Amino acid sequence: MDNHQERRYQSLKAFYPYYLSEHRDPACRRLHFVGTGLVILSFVLFWFTFHWLFLAIIPVLGYGFAWVGHYFFEQNKPATFQYPLYSLASDFILFWHLLTGKEKFHASS
Numbered sequence: 001m002d003n004h005q006e007r008r009y010q011s012l013k014a015f016y017p018y019y020l021s022e023h024r025d026p027a028c029r030r031l032h033f034v035g036t037g038l039v040i041l042s043f044v045l046f047w048f049t050f051h052w053l054f055l056a057i058i059p060v061l062g063y064g065f066a067w068v069g070h071y072f073f074e075q076n077k078p079a080t081f082q083y084p085l086y087s088l089a090s091d092f093i094l095f096w097h098l099l100t101g102k103e104k105f106h107a108s109s
Helices: 012-021 026-049 058-074 084-100
Strands: none
16 A cells, blocks of 8 residues: 555645645646636636536536546546545645646646
8 A cells, every 4th residue: 555545634735745746747737727727617607607507517527637637647546536625625726826837737856
């Protein structure tokens, strides 16, 4: 068993470096960025239109793009299975960090 799987994270601050280590591939980061951006767009569209479809597709948009990134590019298991809330929060943090340039799509070694 990997060291990170034995560990139980007690805070988002402690979890986020692990999350970043599981999202090093540029294609995976791009897919996460697009998926999270579409989740935000879908949520905003729901508030403007009140069409429930925009809420219903949020899990497909968010998880669909992310899981493709993990399966085909990172070749690892998404952290959301073990840490669903920390992983969700980290998706939005990474999105913001990529948007603002704090993180790069090509992670440093």
